[in-house]
Amino acid sequence: MYAVAEIDAEICGATKCRLCTQFCPEGNTILYDETRGTAYVAVDRCKGCEICVGICDDLAKHHAIKMVPIDQVKEGFEISKVGFKRSLVESE
Amino acid sequence: MSLKTIQAATGFKDYLPKEYQDLIDDGPFLQKRKVSELGSFKEALEEHPMCSGCAMTLFIRLCYVGFPSLEHTVLVGTAGCGRLAISQGAVPFVYGNYGDTNAVATGLKRGLEIRFKDQPKDVVVMAGDGGLADIGFHAVMHSWFRKEKFTTVMLDNEVYGNTGGQDSGMTQKGMVMKMAPTGKKFEKMDMLGLAKTAGVAYTARIAPTNPTRVANTIRKAVLIAREVGPTFIQAYTSCNIEYAIPTPKVMDDARAVEKDRYSFEEYFSDEAKAYWDESEKERKRLRKAKK
Incomplete structure (x- = not known):
C-alpha cells in the first residue's frame, strides 16, 4: 500500500498560491x-x-495537502485514462 | 522550416496517443509558458522512472519551462540519472556515449547552424556530474576552449547515483561513499572556476529552491549561448537515495545546502554582459510598445 497526495479543494480554492x-x-x-x-x-x-x-505546510502555510492511502482516495483523477484537462468541471 | 513542427497530419490526430494529442492542444510549444502557469498546460516532460521526490527531476522539469523555444531545442545527455527523465520529454534527445556529450553537441550545433541558417537552434547538454566533470571532462573543457555556442547544464548530485553511490569528482571532501569508505580524500572540483578560466561567457550556480529563478537562469544561459559563446550552469540536485534524505525533507536539504555552500551566483563575461543588457533593453522597449 502506498499513499498519494490529496488536496483539499476548499482550503486550496480560497487561495491562489499554486x-x-x-x-x-x-x-x-x-x-x-x-x-x-x-x-x-x-x-x-x-x-x-x-x-x-512540506511546501503547502511550511512555505505557503495553507495546510491543504494530506497523504492518503491509495485505496481510500475517492474519485481520484487519472491522467492516463482521460488525458490532460484544463478544468475538471467542463469534462463532467 | 515550418513552425508547426509538432502538428499532426490532417486526419491523423485521432489516431495519435492521448498524450500526443494533449501536446498539440494544450502543449508548451510555439508560445512562452511561465513557471506560474505550471499545472495549467500539458508539460513536455512525460511520466518517467526517476525516484520519488528526486530534486534532479524537479530541476529538469523547470528547465523545460525555461527553454526559450522548446520546438527548436535539442538536448544531449549521457548515462546517469538525468537521462531517465530527459528521454521522456517531448524534445529531441541525443544520447551520447559516456564522455563525449560536448563533442556530440559541438557537431550537432555546427551542423544545425549550416542546415537552418535563418532559425536559431539551441543545443543543450544536460548530464550529471560524473558525465561532465569526470568522464566527459576533456570534451567539456575543449568545447569551452573552442567557444562552442551551446549550453552545458550539470545536474550535480555529488555522487554516481545511477550505479549505486560511488564518489565523483564533485563529491564533497570527507563524504563516505561506496568507493570512499574512509571518506573522500580530495576537494570538490571547482567547475565554475574552470569555466571562467576557459572563457565561458556565462556561468551560474543554482539550487532548485526558487522555480522561477531556475527557469530564468536556463533561459538566460540558452539565449547567451545563441549569440555570444559557451554557457555553463551547475545545479545542485541532491540524490535522496545515496545521501539518505527522506523525501519530505528534500527541499529543506536544498535550502540548507544553498545557504551553506551553493548560493545563487552568476558570472558574465564582458561581451555576454553587454549583449544581455542590450537585449534586456530591447525587450523592455517591446513591452512598452505593446502597451
Whole structure:
C-alpha cells in the first residue's frame, strides 16, 4: 500500500498560491483547475514523495495537502485514462 | 522550416496517443509558458522512472519551462540519472556515449547552424556530474576552449547515483561513499572556476529552491549561448537515495545546502554582459510598445 497526495479543494480554492504545482518533481501530476481555482492531483502519477505537503505546510502555510492511502482516495483523477484537462468541471 | 513542427497530419490526430494529442492542444510549444502557469498546460516532460521526490527531476522539469523555444531545442545527455527523465520529454534527445556529450553537441550545433541558417537552434547538454566533470571532462573543457555556442547544464548530485553511490569528482571532501569508505580524500572540483578560466561567457550556480529563478537562469544561459559563446550552469540536485534524505525533507536539504555552500551566483563575461543588457533593453522597449 502506498499513499498519494490529496488536496483539499476548499482550503486550496480560497487561495491562489499554486506553489505545489511548481515544486512537484513529476510533470503534470499536480494540475491546476482554472475554473474551480484549485490544484488537484493525478493519482496515477503521484509517487508519494510528500514534497508538496512540506511546501503547502511550511512555505505557503495553507495546510491543504494530506497523504492518503491509495485505496481510500475517492474519485481520484487519472491522467492516463482521460488525458490532460484544463478544468475538471467542463469534462463532467 | 515550418513552425508547426509538432502538428499532426490532417486526419491523423485521432489516431495519435492521448498524450500526443494533449501536446498539440494544450502543449508548451510555439508560445512562452511561465513557471506560474505550471499545472495549467500539458508539460513536455512525460511520466518517467526517476525516484520519488528526486530534486534532479524537479530541476529538469523547470528547465523545460525555461527553454526559450522548446520546438527548436535539442538536448544531449549521457548515462546517469538525468537521462531517465530527459528521454521522456517531448524534445529531441541525443544520447551520447559516456564522455563525449560536448563533442556530440559541438557537431550537432555546427551542423544545425549550416542546415537552418535563418532559425536559431539551441543545443543543450544536460548530464550529471560524473558525465561532465569526470568522464566527459576533456570534451567539456575543449568545447569551452573552442567557444562552442551551446549550453552545458550539470545536474550535480555529488555522487554516481545511477550505479549505486560511488564518489565523483564533485563529491564533497570527507563524504563516505561506496568507493570512499574512509571518506573522500580530495576537494570538490571547482567547475565554475574552470569555466571562467576557459572563457565561458556565462556561468551560474543554482539550487532548485526558487522555480522561477531556475527557469530564468536556463533561459538566460540558452539565449547567451545563441549569440555570444559557451554557457555553463551547475545545479545542485541532491540524490535522496545515496545521501539518505527522506523525501519530505528534500527541499529543506536544498535550502540548507544553498545557504551553506551553493548560493545563487552568476558570472558574465564582458561581451555576454553587454549583449544581455542590450537585449534586456530591447525587450523592455517591446513591452512598452505593446502597451
